[in-house]
Amino acid sequence: MIEFRDVSKQFPGSPPVLRSVNLQVPDGDLLALIGPSGSGKSTLLRMVNRLVLPSSGSIWVDGRDVAQADVIALRRSMGYVIQNVGLFPHLTAAENVALVPNISGVPAEQRRARAHELLHLMGLEPATFEGRYPAQLSGGQQQRVGIARALAADPAYLLMDEPFSALDPVTREELQRQVHDLKRELGKTILFVTHDVEEAVRLGDQICLLGQGEVQQVGPPARF
Ligand code: ATP
Ligand code: MG
16 A cells, blocks of 8 residues: 655745645555646655655655665665656667566576567567567557566556656557556555546546646546
């Protein structure tokens, strides 16, 4: 479970971004975070893996205060996917995916097998795609590699910040289906930021609407 307890955030010299946010993402759920540009969605997400610190309040993951956690272990326990994946251009698709376990000291053969498995899971046949560089992949394929990479260390949590907003509607729908499957089959707990209410309704077990620095509404999709 990811839990925000009375979380506020103000960047120095700016008005408050978030005020007293209380929110829970139960294990195995996908919480879709929506709200206008600048409403603090990305900021809230980044506090979970401690890329941003709260000004007050606390964030709890698995019953542990993120502020007390070992930051490397914390980030390894959560996959992070952003809009423009940020694949390493000089590494192939398979190498990009194998990178994280590499850092963790997993043997090469095991890393390779895992990278294959994940590319396959994301709908990229390794025989065709493993050796390709990001520049040789479409936007949707790059995003698939990005998700495969986020899954490489088998994290319990996924933090996804508008992962599909740059994609065409068909690719987008395919990837939405894949995220849905990840949740159902692998039991991932997902915090998913999107601009798109339809996407939120399609994917979310819960939807949270942020606005004016506060949680305006939170509940199951049927209520939106
Ligand atoms: P978008 O939908 O456009 O991605 P968002 O809801 O993700 O917007 P955030 O990126 O969380 O919004 O930003 C919320 C507010 O915090 C914005 O006004 C932004 O300018 C401000 N902000 C974000 N990061 C910083 C920072 N490092 N320093 C100062 N202000 C920041
Ligand atoms: Mg954002």
